[in-house]
Amino acid sequence: MSGTEPALVDDAMVAAAVAVIALALLAFHRVIRGPTLPDRVxxxxxxxxxxxxxxxxLAVGLDESGLLDIALVYALLNFLLSIGLAKYAIERGGFL
Structure with missing residues (x-):
């Protein structure tokens, strides 16, 4: 090994993070425009x-293990948000 592979992997991870952010911005358009509540959820x-x-x-690319803890907590919060949105939608009269 020439020693350049770890830097290449780190750069690839950061580039992948940027690509996922760009895709998330496209999904944000669906949050705003809808057209239905299930689409937004x-x-x-x-x-x-x-x-x-x-x-x-970013945790892998920047070698920051603390970001993995944050990601785990955020995943749990995301799950609770999904449950809350579903409960709100059902109480409001269903998803349709």
Missing amino acids: VAVNGIGTATVVVLTF
Whole structure:
């Protein structure tokens, strides 16, 4: 090994994080435009999942293990948000 592989992997992880952020911004368009409540809920959940993925990529790429702890907590909060949004939608009259 020439020693350049770890730097290449780190750069690839950071680049992947940037790509996932760009895709999450596209999903944000669906949160704003809708057209239905289920579309918005799925988009919000997708953005939360993308956030967890970005934190994980950055943890590996920047060699910061603390970001993995943050990603785990955020994943649990994202799950609770999904449950809360579903409960709100059902109380409001269902998803349709």
